[in-house]
Amino acid sequence: MSYEEISMLGEKHLINVYNRLPLLLERGEGTRVWDSEGNEYLDFVAGIAVNSVGHCHPNVVEAVREQAGKLIHCSNLYHIESQAKLAEKISELSFGDKVFFGNSGTEANEAAIKLARRATENNEIIAAEGSFHGRSLGSLSATWKNRYRGPFKPLVPGFSFVKYGDIEELKNRVSGETAAVILEPIQGEGGVNVPPEGYIEAVREVCDDTGTLLIFDEVQTGMGRTGRWFGYQHYDVEPDIISLAKSLGGGFPVGALVARKEVAEAFTPGDHASTFGGNPIACTSALATIKTIEQEGLVERSRELGSYMRNQLKKIGEENSWVYEVRGKGLMIGFETDGKAQEIVDNALEQNVLLNKVSDDVIRFVPPLTVTKKEIDKVVSLIG
Template sequence: MGDLYQRFPVTVAKGEGARVWDEDGKEYIDCMGGYGVALAGHRNPRVVQAIKAQLDRIITVHGSLYNKTRAEFLDRLTGAAPPGLTRVHLNNSGAESVEAAIKFAKRHTGKSGMVAMRGSYHGKTAGALSVTFNPKYKKGFGPMLEGASFSPFGDIDALRDSTGDDTALVIMEPIQGESGIRVAPPGFLQDARRLCDERGIVLIFDEIQCGLGRTGKMWAAEHWETIPDIMCLAKGIAGGIPMGATLTKPEIMASIKKGDHSSTFGGSPLACAAGSAVLQSLSEDGLVSNAETVGSRLHRGLQELQEKHRVISEVRGMGLMAGVELRCGVKDVILEGIKRGVLLLYSGSNILRLLPPLTISEDDIERVLETIDAVLNSVGRDK
């Protein structure tokens, strides 16, 4: 893997629920959560059982053949999806989910213009990168796809000015993850929905990080009672097995002909078995309501820490998706957290990001808050 990743001094050997252990047996509360992949908890019992059972039957079945495990997963997914999103393309990652969404929107509209948000992050493959805002990810990889532009997140007047006759799609995260857990302001998603309807533009919500119960509702856009034309999913959807999904309204998928877009590994029975187990766990094990309840305690505690530590400039997020903007770099904070048994994530150079499994307990959240408090006392006192 070379130097492609920012590495921290922990060698993880085992995990369970919201905890992991290193090779020496030291225990950590995991607020990194595999960048949100450990949504249903490490070694979720339902997921483990489903994977083991599927391994005894068959691992891979191409999409050109039918498979009962895949059909059962699709029934569960469309049953849980926002109303109207009844067609699904199964793929293998968030970036692939976005790539499919871009192609589907262009084919459906016959247009090519793309409008994304400033601060957006949609992946690092060529198409997804074209609608990702941060220039540092694009340097040396151009040219990007033609027709992409960026509008300020939350500014409906600017979005109106950014769209035109050739705009095929508007893509946004209801809560931006990579740019620091930035929540859409009140009314913005509803206004964007109306604008897209007026102009015949496909509205795409990227819920790869903020969906599947993370914010205390099954879908982040539910907080604004807004339904997109296409929704992109991935990360924790299959409990750690690679999977992405692009959900669309029927009329959009009807524009795609056989052979236009496919995936060799997409919809494998192994991933689908795990995906069904995750959806079952979310609905039957109280994970979404836990994200709401425990998430409320997390945000309340972080706001109390903001009042105590001037190094904290802002706290943002919903549910178990939190960003803590600091007036200093986060590297020393993360390293000190590791020493004290808590794995924290970053977003840029000065924002702590917390994406713990939805199984995390309130007691663990209390320990996380106590640890952040102690860490800021240690490394942030002079900031």
């Protein structure tokens, strides 16, 4: 089918919740994707921070193929080898002892919110202004933007917001009713916002002093994106719970809730479940992705190339007053401009480069962690 036929078919039958670009992607390899006309694009969106090991990495393709030929799905009524192994691997890499698997970021956060309520027997959750935690009603209740929340009120009771970075406001907000504070270690959708120095450590202290759980939403920052395995590892703290998704499965849908043992034990059989959560192919894909990140040193690469890209972008800022700020960690980079985000995205697309904006002002760069310096130079030269 042609692009025109497919886009018309979608317009007729798909519910209209996405603003799609006029592009039909058919194939991907590494940092490159190809459209239905055979045009090649350099992909600095990577499924919005999903394709961390690049498109169709041979390790992931091979692992998924092999698993698909053995067992595509079985219920959590039974034991699943790749699920247990993936939980072990995530525990090794993180603070966590126990893992629950779902299929997406919003589900991971739903599970985190439920676990926090169950473990503390409190109901209130404090989130941050600028946050994004997902679209299901619990996660949406912790999401800041009124455009997303407003049309769906009433939301889940017990959620409130404090200014991201303002420790005094948080201190005043936490009460005997607070179950948890939920934060992104670096805010993604909110504009790639890095918290002020000392803030995350101070949040941990407030939580410790008041018996409040600390949840980090690592859906976007996790799995090496920021130059550490997890965003929280940039700070001198350990959370009680994290949520993961996006790049965890290397492109295959998988989400996870990770918790300290004492917190995780609040859940007992029947408290939570997911039919597809921890599916054999999803977990096999995630294991192959993590192995690839380790083998190819992609966490370090993210740190080094992220720093390189930020420096190159800052040079544009030195010469152009319309650049306000370059920020981020590793290969999660925000480029704040004076209202030029759409123009930059459109111009890049004309030059066969895929970029993503999170607002009228801010471009978010989240390329595969396998990206090369030469590719970064190409993108930077398009902007500057």
